[in-house]
Amino acid sequence: MNIVMPDFAPAIPEMFVLAMACFILIADLYVSDENRFITYLLSLATLVGASLLTINLHTGESVLTFNGTFISDTMADVLKIFIYLVTGVVFIYARGYLQDRNLFKGEFYVLGLFGVLGMMVMVSAHNFLSIYLGLELLSLCLYALVAMHRDSQDASEAAMKYFVLGALASGILLYGMSLLYGVTGTLDIAEFRSNINQIGDPNHVVLVLGLVMVIVGMAFKLGAVPFHMWIPDIYHGAPTAVTLFIGSAPKIAAFAMVMRLLVDGLGGIHAQWQDILIIMSVLSMGIGNIIAIAQTNIKRMLAYSTISHVGFILLGILAGSRAGYSASMFYTIVYAIMSMGGFGMVLLMSRVGFEADKLDDFRGLNERSPWFAFMMLILMFSMAGVPPTVGFYAKLSVLQAVVGADLTWLAVVAIIFSIIGAFYYLRIIKLMYFDKPEDTTPITSNPEMRILLSVNGLGVLALGIFPSSLLALCMAAIPNI
Amino acid sequence: MSSEEIIFYAFSAILIFAAGMVITIRNPVFAALSLVLAFFTSAALWILLEAEFLGLTLVLVYVGAVMVLFLFVVMMLDINLAVLKEGFAKYLPFGAVVAIIMLAQLAVIVGPKQFGLDKFANPVAQGVEYSNTKELGRQLYTDYLYPFEIAAVILLVAIIAAIALTMRKRVKRQTMQPEQQVQVKRNERVRLVKMPAEKKL
Numbered sequence: 001m002n003i004v005m006p007d008f009a010p011a012i013p014e015m016f017v018l019a020m021a022c023f024i025l026i027a028d029l030y031v032s033d034e035n036r037f038i039t040y041l042l043s044l045a046t047l048v049g050a051s052l053l054t055i056n057l058h059t060g061e062s063v064l065t066f067n068g069t070f071i072s073d074t075m076a077d078v079l080k081i082f083i084y085l086v087t088g089v090v091f092i093y094a095r096g097y098l099q100d101r102n103l104f105k106g107e108f109y110v111l112g113l114f115g116v117l118g119m120m121v122m123v124s125a126h127n128f129l130s131i132y133l134g135l136e137l138l139s140l141c142l143y144a145l146v147a148m149h150r151d152s153q154d155a156s157e158a159a160m161k162y163f164v165l166g167a168l169a170s171g172i173l174l175y176g177m178s179l180l181y182g183v184t185g186t187l188d189i190a191e192f193r194s195n196i197n198q199i200g201d202p203n204h205v206v207l208v209l210g211l212v213m214v215i216v217g218m219a220f221k222l223g224a225v226p227f228h229m230w231i232p233d234i235y236h237g238a239p240t241a242v243t244l245f246i247g248s249a250p251k252i253a254a255f256a257m258v259m260r261l262l263v264d265g266l267g268g269i270h271a272q273w274q275d276i277l278i279i280m281s282v283l284s285m286g287i288g289n290i291i292a293i294a295q296t297n298i299k300r301m302l303a304y305s306t307i308s309h310v311g312f313i314l315l316g317i318l319a320g321s322r323a324g325y326s327a328s329m330f331y332t333i334v335y336a337i338m339s340m341g342g343f344g345m346v347l348l349m350s351r352v353g354f355e356a357d358k359l360d361d362f363r364g365l366n367e368r369s370p371w372f373a374f375m376m377l378i379l380m381f382s383m384a385g386v387p388p389t390v391g392f393y394a395k396l397s398v399l400q401a402v403v404g405a406d407l408t409w410l411a412v413v414a415i416i417f418s419i420i421g422a423f424y425y426l427r428i429i430k431l432m433y434f435d436k437p438e439d440t441t442p443i444t445s446n447p448e449m450r451i452l453l454s455v456n457g458l459g460v461l462a463l464g465i466f467p468s469s470l471l472a473l474c475m476a477a478i479p480n481i
Numbered sequence: 482m483s484s485e486e487i488i489f490y491a492f493s494a495i496l497i498f499a500a501g502m503v504i505t506i507r508n509p510v511f512a513a514l515s516l517v518l519a520f521f522t523s524a525a526l527w528i529l530l531e532a533e534f535l536g537l538t539l540v541l542v543y544v545g546a547v548m549v550l551f552l553f554v555v556m557m558l559d560i561n562l563a564v565l566k567e568g569f570a571k572y573l574p575f576g577a578v579v580a581i582i583m584l585a586q587l588a589v590i591v592g593p594k595q596f597g598l599d600k601f602a603n604p605v606a607q608g609v610e611y612s613n614t615k616e617l618g619r620q621l622y623t624d625y626l627y628p629f630e631i632a633a634v635i636l637l638v639a640i641i642a643a644i645a646l647t648m649r650k651r652v653k654r655q656t657m658q659p660e661q662q663v664q665v666k667r668n669e670r671v672r673l674v675k676m677p678a679e680k681k682l
Contacts, residue, residue, distance in 0.1 A: 003623050011627075018634060025641065066627035107645040114638045121631055133631040140635060144642030182596060206595050209586075 007065040010072035013053045013080065014120050020046040021113040028106030036104055040095060043109040047088045047116070054080050062479070064126060068188045071126035075329070075477040079123045079256050086249040086336050087116050089452060093344045094241035096446050100352045103149060103239065111148075112245065115141035119253035125260055128177045128187040135173075135221065138253060139166050142246055146238040158237025165220070165230045173217025179210030189265045202269045211269070214261060215276055222254045224314060225283035228307045235303035240350060240357065243299055244343035247306060248336045251313075255332040258317060263325060270320045277318035282413055284311030289421035299357045301424060302342050305383060308421055309335045315414060316398045324401035326474040331394040333470070334382075334463070338391060341379040341456040348372060348445050348453055362428055364437030372443065372450075373432045375457030382460045384425035385418050390463035390470075397471065489529060496522040509555045517548050531607060534614040 008015070024046070028039045054077055062073035091112065098104040118141060121134030143166065147159030181187055183206045184195035199207065220227040235243045262273060288308030295301040313335070316328025349356035349365075366373040382391035395418060402411045463470060499522060502515035520543045527536035621629050 006626065022637075067624045069625070069627045105645075107641065110641060111638070111645070114634065114641075117634065127628070129625070129628040130631065133628050133635065137631060137635050137638060140638050140642060144638075144645060147646055150646065179590070182591070206590055209590050 006067065007063070009057065010063050010065050011070055011124075012057060013050045014117060014124070016053055017046060017050050017113060017117045017120065020049070021110055021117065024106065024113065025110045028110065031106070036106070039106045039109050040091065040104075043091055043113055044088055046113060047084045047091075050116075051081055051084045054084075068190070069127040069130045070124055072124060073479070075256070075259065075479075076124045078473055078477045079252050079329075079333075080120055082333050082336065083116060083119050083123070083249050083252050086252070086340055087112060087245070089340055089344075089456070090241075090245045090248060092452055093244060093340070093347050093449055096449055097239070097241045097347045097350060100350070101149065101239065103241075105148075108145065108148065108241075111141045111145050115145070115245070116249070119249060122253045122260075123256040125257075126189050128181070128189070128192075128261075128265075131257055131260060132170075132174060132177065134253075135257065136170060138250060139170065139221075142242075142250070145242045145245065146234060148242065149239045152237075152239070154237040155239060158234045161230060161237075162234045169217050169220035169227070172213050172220075176210045176213025176215075176217060179206050179213065183207045183210065189260060192265050193268055196266070196268050202272055207269070208272060211266060211273060212276070214266075215273060218254070218258055218261065219280055221257070222251070222310050222313070223307055224280045224310050225287045225307060226280075228284065228287070228310075231307055232300045232303040235306070236297060236300045236357075240299065240343060240346050240355065244340065244347065247302070247343055248340045251306075251310075251339075252332055252336050255313060255329065259325065259329075262317065274318050274320060277314050278407075278410060281311045281314035281318060282410070284308060284314065285414055285417040285421075286311075289417045289424075292421065292424050295424075296359050297357055298346060298359050298362070298428075299343075301359065302339065305421070305424075306339065308417065309339075309383075311417075312395060312398050312414065315402050315410065319401040319405040319407070321401060321405060322475075322478050323404060324398075326471075326478045327394075327397035327401045329477060330471055330474040331398055333474070334390050334394040334460075337456065337463075338379055338382050338460060341375070341453065341460060342383065344449075344453050344456060345372065345376050345379065348449060349443060351441070351444060359428065359431060360438060363431050363435040365432040367437050368440065369443050371454070375453060376432060377429055378457045378461050380425040380428050382464065384422040386422075388461070388464045390460050390467060393464060393467040393471070485529065489526065492522045492525045492529070496526065509560055510552065513548060513552050513555055516551075517544050520544050520548070531604075532613065534617055 020042070024039060024042050027042065031038050057072075058074075058077045059072075060074060062071060064071055091109065094108070095104065098108060115138050118134050118137030118139075121130055121137060123134075125131040125134055143159055143163045146162055147156060149155040177187075180192070183199065183204060184192050186192050186195055196207070201207075216227065220230075223231040235247060238246065266273060285308050288304045288306070288311060292301050292304035292308070295304060309331070313328050313331050316324045316331060318324070319327075346356055349361060362376070365376065378389060382389035385391045385395040395414075399411045399414060402408075402414070496519055499515045499519035503512050503519060506512045506515060520539055524536040524539040524544075527533075527539065
């Protein structure tokens with residue numbers, strides 16, 4: 001029996017994050033509550049270290065290792081860098097909020113880092129098994145994070161709902177994967193693709209049922225209609241710092257999962273899943289944008305806005321072209337940055353005993369802090385897709401891809417729903433600039449958050465004026481298929 | 482019918498009966514015991530498939546450890562049966578319709594038309610010297626090393642999450658500091674209070 005040693009080099013960032021997460025887990029036990037910032041700094045150092053490793057190990061080629069269960073390519077590296085970036089910012093934004101609520105504990109950072117590891121596994125997966133395990137690792141960390149605020153009834157309820165529905169979705173995904181395995185006899189994505197071509201019958205009943213179940217599982221994790229019901233409740237019930245985490249980085253990982261499963265694995269039967277995705281994307285854009293109008297809680301409103309953005313991400317994927325995939329990737333990254341800023345604003349305005357999660361809490365923000373009102377203005381314009389913010393380019397590139405796939409009617413529908421959606425984004429701007437403040441307490445938050453949130457807002461503007469480098473990066477990340 | 486088939490159908494019938502008992506029986510202890518029976522018969526089915534290691538692990542881990550723990554919990558908790566059974570009749574018709582539809586779909590999908598012997602040949606029976614456990618171990622530690630390690634990380638996260646969610650730090654106990662007790666002065670503990678003498682009524 002001869003054993004071939006796998007090539008460990010491509011997975012060094014994963015190993016580093018795992019080792020550091022375990023180290024922080026132990027080190028945190030010896031840190032007193034006053035010195036908890038050591039855990040916080042170590043977690044940030046882990047993310048910085050992982051990004052340096054990922055950049056240094058980047059080769060530009062796609063390398064398979066661990067018997068084909070792990071892939072390292074440009075898409076994986078680019079998405080991983082953005083996952084580190086977004087998670088790092090989430091950690092920094094969350095600090096003040098967690099300290100105010102006596103939640104500033106090592107577990108938040110340890111679970112966050114394990115969540116990052118799960119996302120990295122998903123992004124680099126080249127086997128159904130690795131995709132599923134990465135997803136479970138991420139979800140398990142998220143369930144625990146939502147429940148972390150034990151004395152809050154809302155948070156416990158949200159965690160319970162998330163856990164039960166998430167487990168159901170994982171089960172459906174797994175059942176779909178097992179049916180696909182039954183048809184093709186393999187779990188490896190490249191092998192799977194060629195085996196499907198060998199079957200030659202895209203209407204094979206087991207194949208189609210497996211496909212549908214896999215799509216249901218993925219749609220749940222992305223939050224696409226009709227599998228979106230969990231999003232508003234969980235975004236609303238979870239502590240805002242956790243909502244910020246759930247709403248940003250995992251979307252990037254979910255995009256990678258869709259790319260690996262649908263495009264790399266099931267790309268050969270694109271016509272089979274295009275129609276399903278069209279229905280889900282139209283419904284997501286419609287329901288997301290229309291129900292968001294009725295919300296009075298900003299976390300719920302941003303949750304419905306997430307659903308509508310997921311509709312746009314699906315648009316690029318269903319176009320089925322290289323331009324569509326890279327537009328979708330661009331949209332996902334931009335969305336993660338915008339959502340980080342949006343929930344960051346809620347965190348900025350909250351203080352001890354005050355959540356700042358009502359739309360009315362934003363009334364007259366311009367009088368209280370003109371600078372942050374301006375930041376929120378940029379973020380809301382970007383989410384609505386108003387030029388010159390980056391949200392405009394994200395929507396534009398996705399729509400171009402859809403038109404390129406001869407689905408002009410779909411692009412028209414998407415534009416109509418974005419115009420409807422602009423209403424509730426502009427309503428916040430109206431509240432901030434034209435209404436009187438109800439509460440005149442000065443905004444107290446730590447300086448690093450103020451600086452970073454300003455960078456976040458200005459970054460959305462700067463990327464909108466110079467979008468070409470990020471667009472080129474996304475184009476380079478998607479190989480020619 | 483060969484003896485293998487007789488054993489298969491016998492155990493399958495017991496398995497389905499036991500699984501039905503788990504969800505219909507009123508007493509939770511009997512339900513848990515039916516689950517033990519269900520696990521045991523599925524272990525027997527696995528051994529019939531020459532998956533001895535999995536069959537034995539199922540008995541050892543699920544029957545031996547998990548279900549015993551489960552029974553303990555069921556016996557210790559005071560479960561209100563009336564509440565548990567509430568709405569059973571109300572949801573029964575709807576549940577039955579969903580179950581029948583799913584069963585029909587599954588019969589079409591995973592039935593012999595798609596997965597019959599003509600599509601998938603019978604696996605070759607291995608000899609006595611063939612070690613199932615060794616093969617599993619070899620696969621786990623070579624071909625599936627990466628997923629195996631990730632599964633280990635998931636278990637670690639489960640432990641962290643469970644402890645983080647349930648552990649509450651003990652409230653500070655009121656302990657005495659001996660050195661302070663020794664150094665205590667009289668005037669720290671005794672206070673003389675002057676009061677006017679009580680008058681006789």
